[in-house]
Amino acid sequence: MTTILDKIIAEKENEIQRLKALTFQQSFEPEKKPSLFELLKGANQLQIISEIKRASPSKGIINNGVNPVEQALQYEKAGAACISVLTDTPFFKGSFEDLKEVTQVVQIPVLCKDFIIDEIQIDYAKANGASVILLIVAALSKERLSSLYQYASEQDLEILVEVHDEQELQKALELNAKIIGINNRNLKTFEVDLQHTAAIAKHFPFHENRVLISESGIQSLDDANFVSDLGASAILVGEMLMRSGDIKTTLQSLKVQKGVDVK
Template sequence: MTTILDTIIEKKREEVQRLKKENLLQQSEEKIRPSLYEKLKSAKTLQVISEIKRASPSKGIINNGVDPVKQALLYEKAGAACISVLTDTPFFKGTFEDLKNVTDAVQIPVLCKDFIIDEIQIDYAKFHGASVILLIVAALSKEKLASLYQYATSKNLDVLVEVHDDKELQTALEIDAKIIGINNRDLKTFQVDLQHTATIAKKFPFQEERVLISESGMKTVEDAKFVAACGVSAILVGETLMRSNDVETTLTALQVPKGVVAL
């Protein structure tokens, strides 16, 4: 059976071929941003990676009229650790132009959120100002995951490696990922369950120099407290912030104390 992830990746292959035919202009001087990894390691409270997302396959249109720059500046003012910008157009209505406009406007780390399957996408993310990229274990062979991870780190990018189960966590650890995210949304069914974080966190090596992020499904302060108690350093929040009438209050409320994990 073809899954949503399969459909997205097939479309992404077409995009990669198109990107390879385009020429990136000479990059302007790179803006120096703080390291997301160091930020998460040192923070005393749960950090929020705030996402700019117009739409998604599971929710449809979320906030199609959003001004990415205004939203990003609200996030930065409210204390976001990082801003995630969707650059996938067919399924999320994002663009690389959104990424460039946001990176020009803010000083904090910016994540290029996309389904990366080729080095050219990493080049585009870097060219448009991203300091962090996403690699999804479920979308890649282990060999390709490892090569893309090394390519991105060679470009001085932080890499968020996303997992969905214990097996994928082991794969992320084997490539020596430092920032690992647990997606509470099953990318094959798009169902969300915060229990994914609790289950996978039990296998996470917190004693090592790595940080854990919980992604998707964060709606309330109680949700934030639940995953914080599992030992995560940050949460990635999109829809809740995109629908909020008071972004600063919503974001600040999610910055609960970090949980203490018994090692």
């Protein structure tokens, strides 16, 4: 049975061929952004990675008319730790142009959110100003995960490694990943359950120099408190903020005190 993730990866293969056919050019010199890891490690409150997401395979159109620059500036002003920009076009209606526009106007870290399976995507992420990229364990072989992680590190990019179960967490730890995200969304069915964070957090080495991010499915203050108590340093929030009529109030309501350190 073909899953949503299978369909996305198949489309990525086509996109990579198109990117490689283009003449790659660095169109501007991005400013150096602060370290997301250091920011999350030093914070006393749960931090918010605020996402610009026009659409998704599970929700359809969320906010197709969003102005990425205005949205990003509102996120930054409201106290976001980082801005996540979807750059996938077929499934999420994003683009590298969105990424470029956002990175040129904000001072905080910017995550290129995409299904990265080839070095050329990392080149485009960096060229358009990203300071952080996403690598999804479920989308990559162990060998490709390792080589892409090393390549991004050599480009002076921070890497958010996304996992969905304990086995994938072990792969992330073997990479010595410092920023690890637990996606509460099953990428095969796109169903969401915060218990993913609860289950995986039990095995997370909080005593080591790493931070945990809970991604997807955060809809309320209770949700924020729930994952914070499990040891999360940050949450990645997209749909809730994209639909919000008051971004500042919504975002700040989620910045709860960090839970007791898990040892």
